[in-house]
Amino acid sequence: MRRVILMLLALSLLATPAFAEVISKIAAVVNDDIITTYQLEQxxxxxxxxxxxxxxxxxxxxxxxxxxxxxxMIEETLLQQQIKALGLKVTDAEIDEAIHDVQRQNKLTEDQLKKALAAQGLTMKAYREKLRDQILRLKLVGRQVQSKVDVSDSDIREYFRAHIDDFREPPYVRLSNILIPIPEVADAARVEAARQLAGKVVERLRSGESYAAVLDELKAQGQGTGSDMGRFQEKELSREIARKLEGLNPGDYSDPLEKPNGFIIFRVDERVPGSIRNFDLVKAEIRQKLIDEAREREFKKWSEAMKKDAYIDIRI
Incomplete structure (x- = not known):
C-alpha cells in the first residue's frame, strides 16, 4: 500500500510544474526517505x-x-531505517570506551590521537560521530545475523589443515657482525691492509677468542665496529650474505665479506628451522576469522533480502 501511495504521490508531483525542479533533485526514494542529488554530489x-x-x-x-x-547511500539509508525501527542506541560511555581502545591499540595519548585525526581532516566531534555510526552498525549486525553464525571446532581444524601454509613459521637466523672499515678515499694498499686485518680477526674468533673482547679491542684502536644485527628470515638475506652463511652453525663465523665501506664478518648467533605454529595457539585466531567471514556472508544475505522488501526508486 505504501508503495502505491508513493507512486501516486510522485505522479501527482510530476504533473505539477511548480514541483518539477524539486523532483529533478531527488536521486532516489528509499521507503519513506529520499536521497537528494545534492547529497550524492557531495x-x-x-x-x-x-x-x-x-x-x-x-x-x-x-x-x-x-x-x-x-x-x-541507499544501503546506508536502509540500515539507518532498521536501526531506528529497532530502537538501537549508542551511549557516550560506549564511544569513550571505543576511543580508549583505539588509543591503547595504537599507543596514543589523547593529544596524539587528536593530531592524527586532524591530519585526516577530522575533529574529535566528527570522529565520535563516525564511531557512533560504526557501533550502531555492529549492533545491527549482531542483532540480525549473530544467531545464524556457528563455528564448530571441526570447522576450525579443517581450516587449519586446508591453510597449513598460512601457519608455517619461516626459518630465521640471528646475526652479529664486525666491520673493518675502509675509508671513503683509500688506495689499494689501504684496502689490502683492511683485508689482512679482517682475516686475522676471523682467525682469532675461530680460535676461541671472545667476540666481545675482540670487538672491544678493535673499537679502542679505532679499527672496527660491530653490533647485534637482529633476526632475519632467510629470504630477507641478500645472496652474497646467504652464501657467506652457508653451512654455518650457531657460534660460527663467516669469511669476511667485502663491501664498499669495509669488510664484514658475520657471527651466527641462532638458527631456527621453519615450523608449523601450534594449533592450540592459533585456534582462537582461526575461530574469529571464521566468525567474521560467516557474519559477513549472513549480513550480505540479510542486506539483499532487506533491499528486495524495500521500496527503492532510483531517479537518475
Missing part, C-alpha cells in the same frame, strides 16, 4: 578529491562512481 566530490590529485577523470568513470556511491 559524496562524489569527496571521493574525487581523494582520488584526483590534479588528474582529469573521464566522464564515464565519474558516472560509474556516482552510481556506485548512490548504491552505498
Amino acid at each position: 559524496e562524489v566530490a569527496k571521493m574525487l578529491a581523494r582520488r584526483a590529485r590534479g588528474e582529469k577523470i573521464p566522464a564515464e568513470q565519474i558516472s560509474t562512481l556516482r552510481r556506485t556511491l548512490l548504491e552505498k
Whole structure:
C-alpha cells in the first residue's frame, strides 16, 4: 500500500510544474526517505578529491562512481531505517570506551590521537560521530545475523589443515657482525691492509677468542665496529650474505665479506628451522576469522533480502 501511495504521490508531483525542479533533485526514494542529488554530489566530490590529485577523470568513470556511491547511500539509508525501527542506541560511555581502545591499540595519548585525526581532516566531534555510526552498525549486525553464525571446532581444524601454509613459521637466523672499515678515499694498499686485518680477526674468533673482547679491542684502536644485527628470515638475506652463511652453525663465523665501506664478518648467533605454529595457539585466531567471514556472508544475505522488501526508486 505504501508503495502505491508513493507512486501516486510522485505522479501527482510530476504533473505539477511548480514541483518539477524539486523532483529533478531527488536521486532516489528509499521507503519513506529520499536521497537528494545534492547529497550524492557531495559524496562524489569527496571521493574525487581523494582520488584526483590534479588528474582529469573521464566522464564515464565519474558516472560509474556516482552510481556506485548512490548504491552505498541507499544501503546506508536502509540500515539507518532498521536501526531506528529497532530502537538501537549508542551511549557516550560506549564511544569513550571505543576511543580508549583505539588509543591503547595504537599507543596514543589523547593529544596524539587528536593530531592524527586532524591530519585526516577530522575533529574529535566528527570522529565520535563516525564511531557512533560504526557501533550502531555492529549492533545491527549482531542483532540480525549473530544467531545464524556457528563455528564448530571441526570447522576450525579443517581450516587449519586446508591453510597449513598460512601457519608455517619461516626459518630465521640471528646475526652479529664486525666491520673493518675502509675509508671513503683509500688506495689499494689501504684496502689490502683492511683485508689482512679482517682475516686475522676471523682467525682469532675461530680460535676461541671472545667476540666481545675482540670487538672491544678493535673499537679502542679505532679499527672496527660491530653490533647485534637482529633476526632475519632467510629470504630477507641478500645472496652474497646467504652464501657467506652457508653451512654455518650457531657460534660460527663467516669469511669476511667485502663491501664498499669495509669488510664484514658475520657471527651466527641462532638458527631456527621453519615450523608449523601450534594449533592450540592459533585456534582462537582461526575461530574469529571464521566468525567474521560467516557474519559477513549472513549480513550480505540479510542486506539483499532487506533491499528486495524495500521500496527503492532510483531517479537518475
